[in-house]
Amino acid sequence: xxxxxxxxxxxxxxxxxxxxxxxxxxxxxxxxxxxxxxxxxxxxxxxxxxxxxxxxxxxxxxxxxxxxxxxxxxxx
Numbered sequence: 001x002x003x004x005x006x007x008x009x010x011x012x013x014x015x016x017x018x019x020x021x022x023x024x025x026x027x028x029x030x031x032x033x034x035x036x037x038x039x040x041x042x043x044x045x046x047x048x049x050x051x052x053x054x055x056x057x058x059x060x061x062x063x064x065x066x067x068x069x070x071x072x073x074x075x076x
Contacts (some may be wrong), residue, residue, distance in 0.1 A: 005072050012068030013061055020060050032057075045061060 021031050030049040045053070 001076075004029060005076075008072050008075075009065060009068035013064045016064035016067070019062060020057060024057075 007026075021033075024031050029052045030045065032053065035045065035053060
């Protein structure tokens with residue numbers, strides 16, 4: 001049962017990450033893919049992109065873990 005719980009939580013994190021990346025692209029923010037592709041080119045991140053990648057994106061993914069855990073508790 002523990003493995004299924006991890007699967008449900010992981011699925012929730014994946015869904016939220018996909019939505020967050022979609023919205024970041026729509027709002028003109030850099031995603032991790034953009035950041036890593038431009039790493040060696042000398043391009044620096046703006047403050048807005050830095051806050052998104054290093055503060056808000058991890059915070060959103062952490063919250064999705066909590067949502068997945070609550071979903072698990074309500075289902076089982």
